[in-house]
Amino acid sequence: MNGYDMTDGRDTAHGRDTADAGGEHPRQAGTEALSPADERGASRACGDCLRRSWLLAIVSARLAYQARDRRRLLALLALGDEELIQAVGGTRRRELRERHARFTREDLHWSAGVQAICRHHPGYPRGLGLAGDRAPRMLFLAGAARRLEELSAAPTVAIVGSRRATDYGMEMARSLARGLAASGVTVAGGLSDGITVAAQEGALEAGGKTLTVIDGGLDVACPARRRALYRRLRATSCVVAEQPCGCETRRWCYTARERIVAGLAQLTIVVEADVDPGELLGAHVAKALGRAVAAVPGRVTSPLSRGTHALLMAGAPLVRGPEDVLELLYNGNPPRRQDSTTIRTNRAPRPTELEPRLKATLELVGIGKDTPAKLTAGSADAGDALLALGELELMGLLSRGDGGRYVPRESLAG
Amino acid sequence: MLARAHTFTIEDYQTRHVSVEVDIRPGLPAFTIVGLADAAVREARQRVQAAIINSGYEFPARRITANLAPGDVPKIGPGLDLALACAVLAASQQLPSEPLESHVLFGELALDGTVKACQQGTLAVAQATLNAGLHTLVLAPERAREACLIEGLEVAAVERLSSAVRVLGGGPPDELPEQARRGPDTPNPTGPDLSEVRGQHHAVRALIVAAAGAHNNLLSGSPGAGKTMLAQRLPSILPPLSRTEAIEVTRIRSMTGGWEGDLASSPPFRAPHHSITTAGLIGGARRGWVGEIVLAHNGVLFLDELSEFARPTLEALRQPMEDGRVAIVRARHSAVYPSRFMLVAATNPCPCGYAGNWERCRCSETELARYRRRLSGPLLDRIDLTVKLESEGALGLGATPLTSSEKARERVMLARELQAVRLKDEGVTVNAHMDVRMLQRHASIEPQAEDLLRRNQERGLLSARGQHRVLRVARTIADLNGSEKVRARDVGSALALRSVGEYAGARAA
Numbered sequence: 069m070n071g072y073d074m075t076d077g078r079d080t081a082h083g084r085d086t087a088d089a090g091g092e093h094p095r096q097a098g099t100e101a102l103s104p105a106d107e108r109g110a111s112r113a114c115g116d117c118l119r120r121s122w123l124l125a126i127v128s129a130r131l132a133y134q135a136r137d138r139r140r141l142l143a144l145l146a147l148g149d150e151e152l153i154q155a156v157g158g159t160r161r162r163e164l165r166e167r168h169a170r171f172t173r174e175d176l177h178w179s180a181g182v183q184a185i186c187r188h189h190p191g192y193p194r195g196l197g198l199a200g201d202r203a204p205r206m207l208f209l210a211g212a213a214r215r216l217e218e219l220s221a222a223p224t225v226a227i228v229g230s231r232r233a234t235d236y237g238m239e240m241a242r243s244l245a246r247g248l249a250a251s252g253v254t255v256a257g258g259l260s261d262g263i264t265v266a267a268q269e270g271a272l273e274a275g276g277k278t279l280t281v282i283d284g285g286l287d288v289a290c291p292a293r294r295r296a297l298y299r300r301l302r303a304t305s306c307v308v309a310e311q312p313c314g315c316e317t318r319r320w321c322y323t324a325r326e327r328i329v330a331g332l333a334q335l336t337i338v339v340e341a342d343v344d345p346g347e348l349l350g351a352h353v354a355k356a357l358g359r360a361v362a363a364v365p366g367r368v369t370s371p372l373s374r375g376t377h378a379l380l381m382a383g384a385p386l387v388r389g390p391e392d393v394l395e396l397l398y399n400g401n402p403p404r405r406q407d408s409t410t411i412r413t414n415r416a417p418r419p420t421e422l423e424p425r426l427k428a429t430l431e432l433v434g435i436g437k438d439t440p441a442k443l444t445a446g447s448a449d450a451g452d453a454l455l456a457l458g459e460l461e462l463m464g465l466l467s468r469g470d471g472g473r474y475v476p477r478e479s480l481a482g
Numbered sequence: 483m484l485a486r487a488h489t490f491t492i493e494d495y496q497t498r499h500v501s502v503e504v505d506i507r508p509g510l511p512a513f514t515i516v517g518l519a520d521a522a523v524r525e526a527r528q529r530v531q532a533a534i535i536n537s538g539y540e541f542p543a544r545r546i547t548a549n550l551a552p553g554d555v556p557k558i559g560p561g562l563d564l565a566l567a568c569a570v571l572a573a574s575q576q577l578p579s580e581p582l583e584s585h586v587l588f589g590e591l592a593l594d595g596t597v598k599a600c601q602q603g604t605l606a607v608a609q610a611t612l613n614a615g616l617h618t619l620v621l622a623p624e625r626a627r628e629a630c631l632i633e634g635l636e637v638a639a640v641e642r643l644s645s646a647v648r649v650l651g652g653g654p655p656d657e658l659p660e661q662a663r664r665g666p667d668t669p670n671p672t673g674p675d676l677s678e679v680r681g682q683h684h685a686v687r688a689l690i691v692a693a694a695g696a697h698n699n700l701l702s703g704s705p706g707a708g709k710t711m712l713a714q715r716l717p718s719i720l721p722p723l724s725r726t727e728a729i730e731v732t733r734i735r736s737m738t739g740g741w742e743g744d745l746a747s748s749p750p751f752r753a754p755h756h757s758i759t760t761a762g763l764i765g766g767a768r769r770g771w772v773g774e775i776v777l778a779h780n781g782v783l784f785l786d787e788l789s790e791f792a793r794p795t796l797e798a799l800r801q802p803m804e805d806g807r808v809a810i811v812r813a814r815h816s817a818v819y820p821s822r823f824m825l826v827a828a829t830n831p832c833p834c835g836y837a838g839n840w841e842r843c844r845c846s847e848t849e850l851a852r853y854r855r856r857l858s859g860p861l862l863d864r865i866d867l868t869v870k871l872e873s874e875g876a877l878g879l880g881a882t883p884l885t886s887s888e889k890a891r892e893r894v895m896l897a898r899e900l901q902a903v904r905l906k907d908e909g910v911t912v913n914a915h916m917d918v919r920m921l922q923r924h925a926s927i928e929p930q931a932e933d934l935l936r937r938n939q940e941r942g943l944l945s946a947r948g949q950h951r952v953l954r955v956a957r958t959i960a961d962l963n964g965s966e967k968v969r970a971r972d973v974g975s976a977l978a979l980r981s982v983g984e985y986a987g988a989r990a991a
Contacts, residue, residue: 231846231847232844232845232846232847261846261848262847293847293848293851439684439870439872440684440870440978441682441683441684441870441871441872442872444683444684444687445681445683445684445881450683450684450687450975451959451963451972451974451975452971452974454971454974454975454977454978454979455970455973455974456974457974457977457978458934458938458974458977459934459974461943461977462934462937462938462943464941470831470837470843472702472868472870472872
């Protein structure tokens, strides 16, 4: 249900007559804290920012109409309330203005455990604060507000990419996130499909923390297939959303989400993407915010590498593994968090420490002989090759991909 | 005057003995049949009367009562005609009544006195005759060949009612048709051969493993990769049926009718279309209807395009696969059929068919998840082997075949022999049917291999059940290699062939 509709002057979803707010001047609500809303987790948000969130929910459908043009949408989102109403209100501008003026905190939906934090609060992520008006005025968050502070204070990297990634991309995203999380970097991303989800999982695998941005209200926008992941993220990390609870996902939310993801991070890494604008959305938005973009290379034959290769051609730094990312983040002076320069996270032996036969098999998989069929083609007996595959999988150096393929879990970089 | 003759009626997969008692006494001419006779049996009155008269015998113009005992068994079909006619002749003293006690008469009569064959169940009747201790089965020549398959039974073929009277009087039976004297046919596989499969060595190896241990398997691969081609070549590498198995298979075929005479030598291969209903697959659509899984008993059930089958239909496979038999219970009848088959399923890995081929597959994660949900988890849990096939592409045409069916079959038969010897006291013959207890007793696994399995379980890559499946397959691979013990490399191969949870990989994570 979308509780925010603009069919009527009243907030029908609540059945409440907002005229009850009486003669109070709406603008006065801006600076003072209201106690009932405090209990609902709005204590870290000022009235104006709450009003802004409410307005976004109300004009959500109108914004969806503008979602086609990414630049225009970003410009719209950077506008002030009055200008936004002017820009998208259409024939309903007057009505919108009236409701906007009458807004009280009760007009916003809340659900249990959701808190709000606005950009005037010191706990608001610094990275987003630097983006100025292009960042959201307010974030709703599930999980402790203190955790958001901690996580956004640490160096943050966004891992984004195609929603229909290949197993290679998925494994690369996972291993990048594992390595980064293990060295104390916060991984930012979304909760839709593909690369960005793999990155969240990878960070969790290493016991690290993530900043997850969800496109829509925190209570309604999580896809059913991600509920288990959502719960884990909520318990250990921090999930944030720009839209208030009850606001369903619309097309504009994707771009809005990418701008938060990119805004939270110092560096955005594109793991796998085709060349179309939808796939490269994260990279474009990060550039628009003036943030650095790096890319992971893929096979030149794969359409899902075209986007990343285009980024690399345009000068984006090349990322082969977590080491490269740390290099980029710290400009060659990584803090001494780890004894070794190589980040090992899954207790697997290094490829260089392997027995020769296992090493050979791993290298064969790496160069594309990645199915039992290809590995054993031409040999009289498949047993030894298959045993090597089994042992490598057991060591955590290989995992099963699509179509019976084995995928290396760690890149050979560094 | 009273006379009695023996025959059998078919009740689903079972036969029931029926004794036909005929009593003739003075009174108004009448012919009454009692004892739960169905329409076909009641109509026997007219056929029997005409056949007796047209064969030159006298039909007594007195009060005739025929009783089909036992009275609570429904008698079905026209197979009782011959017994009825002979009992009438004996009761009217046109035939000595003693020989009737030791003969079983099974056949339908035409009005001119010709004995016609019953389409269904001759083999079952022949078996039942022997088991009942009756030494001769009298029946029509067309089906004599089928009855001859039962060793130790005397079969008398009769073309006419008069020949039956001659046989009962101690005379010789009619000449058996030439082929009927032949024994079971020798296996002569003229079907497709493995040597026609170029490349795909891994898949062919997996198919041989599946055949050797009778493991259920799933072939998964993009369109045109050769899933169906491989599956069709499976019968050519399966060992021929043993005598007992062959009789079981032939009996089932004979029950469903429309089958011509020889003892089945090669295992059945059933490949129903995916539009099949549950009743079609399991049985029970009507009385005596046999499902595909029963027809696949001791053989192969091939389900092509597994994900297109209706979900309830596939779910219905679970219990028969577990028990090796299927109990069909309907309002008016219930029957238990054997159904121990090897399941071979083929499916595309995703809706477009190219999952894993990153240049071609454009299925979204949601589509994949939906597609994979169509396959029943518990059914996949009963599948020991998953074979992933890749298109060999243009290069594949130049590839060499791994082996020929003949060579592969030899290896399979050797492996089956090893299994049969090892499992002879367990009541099963192949590794796939070993339960956990037998597995522990017979796996004889090397410590190194056991360690590999244990570490896999500790890392969460294998469940306890998955471990047993891998071990069963590993045992078969060891048998194929002629190895007494299961070695680490056998376990390694089995691990590579195991079904992974979502069965296709990372994207369903």
